[in-house]
Amino acid sequence: MNWISNYVRPKINSLFSRREVPENLWRKCDECGTMLFHRELTDNLNVCTSCGHHMAITPRERFDNLFDGGIFTEVKVKAPVADPLQFKDQKKYPDRMKAAQKNTGEAEAMLVAEGQMGGTPIVAAAQDFSFMGGSMGMYVGNAIVAAAERAVELGRPLILFSAAGGARMQEGILSLMQMPRSTVAVEMLKEAGLPYIVVLTHPTTGGVTASYAMLGDVQIAEPNALICFAGPRVIEQTIREKLPEGFQRAEYLLDHGMLDRVTARTEMRDELITIIRMLMGQPPAIKGELPAPAEPAPAEEPADKA
């Protein structure tokens, strides 16, 4: 034992280990097990480059890719009354909320934004499964209403990316009331003659599927997404038999006439641009990466004032 092994080596080791190295440089695909380099995975929108499995993606990551140049402006959502039922199970609801906010860095389970996609002005809303299972409570309802109101105000289509385990039990009946509430939002768009496109992502279940997520003018799903009202476990318990392969997955729903299309995440943006421009009576888009709009979108005035 000398000075070098006792003092210098530990010092050097600690210096190196303290270096800022991202912990998850590699991520294992949940489906095929391939180790994927994080940058490559992000570039491919969290779709496995080996087997095409679609992993979860946060609303912010999705919007970074959806909007031209990754530029979008968040649409303000009215904050609801916090913990309206004073709900307490094994944990208090406000504590669960705080934990979710800390984990995700987001205020709630839905992000609403406006901007341009392929030069096409849109409003988009995306549900965040990583925030308490994307569960639909007052905030998510407010977000959908805000998105619809903003879309009507600007005369733009609304694209909604759904992902949720269902209603937020901690808000009890008020979470259930988001089913009719979000449907009122869908009605506003319908009356204004504006397209409402739903992109169903993994998983979309329960009261979310049984309201706004099934009422789109065009229904698109990501491959292999679980889309259902009652989950497979509940059904197996009820009917006591094994369910068929691929039951309640996007492709199964497509086969049963419940969806218009199943589209890979990497193709989704182009497809949405194509569909929306046709529904809005706009000329075909110039395909490919477009530069960000010169001015951020919110400066735009409502169509009727022009």
Next chain:
Amino acid sequence: MQYLEFEKPLAEIEGKANELRAMATANQEMDVKAEAAALDKKASELLTDLYKDLSAWRKCQVARHPDRPHCKDYIDALFTEYTPLAGDRNFADDHAVMGGIARLDDRPVVVIGQEKGSDTKTRIERNFGMARPEGYRKAIRLMELADKFNMPVVTLVDTPGAYPGKGAEERGQSEAIARSTQKCLQLGVPLVSVIIGEGGSGGAVAFATANKLAMLEHSVYSVISPEGCASILWKDAEKMREAAEALRLTAQDLKKLGVIDHIIKEPLGGAQRDREAAIASVGKTVSTLLGEMDGMDRSALIQQRRKKFLEMGSKSLA
């Protein structure tokens, strides 16, 4: 008369009183009047006491009581010329949902409701009041009929929830529920809804998205059953008492939250103890609530409904 678990002490006293009376009938010399009257008094006091302040879980049990009047009982007693209309014109006729045209106080209306059945045979036939997509699509069709011929719609809600089955999922359970809720919001005619027993989640919303929503005093309306909630949040289905309390599913809490408009008082001991009285109260309330909307035009009715749901959530129990 079936007794619920928490009514056991009552069952004992009422049983004794009945026994006494039976003995007296068999043996004319016995005078049991005073004794029986005392027992009756005791029973009635106990009943008042038990029902004075029912816990949320007990209300769930009362709401599910097998002797409680069901949709069919209300339709038979309150409406005249009831003409059932069947089928979704697509796949089947769902017996969990009954409905048709009928008269309420001579006024033609469309009545729709979930029927749970009253014995083993009818319960199976009605699928315990759990509708499949065909049921919601039948309801949509009937609502469209009402809208076309300017008839008010009355819905009677009593369901544990939409049926969780393979076929139901394949035929679009979610879409059917979503469209039924949407149809409720689009109606240019008055829609009055009464939760007469269980208002089970999305399966209830599809019928209860109404201009005016009333609930029987001991009925419940919830996003999930207490048992389901307990098994998810407590990881223990036996914690249903706590879950029922936390979910705030009683008519009294829902009125405070602004989710329902009216509470209909039940006879002492619940609707199952005096079915005729309970049915009559519901009838009276439905007529009153429909009357409140007389003279409202189509767009006013649609706007009132929308505004109501958009504003929901501004009241809290905090």
